[in-house]
Amino acid sequence: MSDRTSVPMADPDRTASNALYVPKDSTANAQYVLDVDPKRAGWTHSSLRVVELAPGGTHIFTTGDSEWIVLPLSGGCTVNTGDEQFQILGRDSVFSGVTDFAYVPRDARAQIASGAGGRFALAGAKCERLLPARYGPAPEVPVEDRGSGNYARQVRNFASADAFECDQLIAVEVITPGGNWSSYPPHKHDEHRPGEESRLEEIYYFEIDGPNGFGYQRVFPSRVGGSDVLAEVRTGDAVLVPDGWHGPSIAQPGHTMYYLNVMAGPGEKREWRICFHPEHTEGYQ
Incomplete structure (x- = not known):
């Protein structure tokens, strides 16, 4: 395969790799099994938490200066x-279909209670x-089939910029069949270029269907010294x-691979504008 069509491999010695890959339970605390906030991520806007509740369990949180969507996994x-x-x-699991959800605004206090856990x-x-x-009712979630062949996947646009109103938050779910590639062609959104690209910080949260399942996620630099990681991902990573x-x-x-994308950035407009890698787009647009 020529260099033009290959995706660069990660350098295992780069410290960025360790910072970008968040293994299951590595950020767990008394409240959350996953807790990524702007301080942990080293950025300014995007957050993701996962809470597990036993039958009859409750969780109380304050929203502070952020807006939140409570999304059942x-x-x-x-x-x-x-x-x-x-x-x-x-829903029974992320693989059983779309779910309803709740939006909780900033400067609020919220309680999540689950009878069955x-x-x-x-x-x-x-x-x-x-x-x-x-x-957010489940029947109103736009579901999009994207790509074809071995890069086909399903996108659930429950909180995309044009599907549900938020101030800055953008969030979608993606279902990728076993053996397929998604998030392809490689793309970026790390520059503010009006009408062409929006600057967004992004979190990928993964679940894999079936025991011992795994997948891979690639991030490679768009500039000298930029982010670089190739991670083997499993449920909870x-x-x-x-x-x-x-x-x-x-x-x-x-x-089958599931991932939840959570995005936000400093732009005045809430928009999801991406730039595809010019060396990997032929035949895929």
């Missing part, structure tokens, strides 16, 4: 915030506007993308 819950209460039906993602972004708390070309995300044959 498995199980259902009730979300209480201010005078609002949302019954979230949830479950796992819940809290996708967050630092923001300025105070928007109302809202319920995350990869941070502060800058650089990212993709492909590769699913092991026989094991």
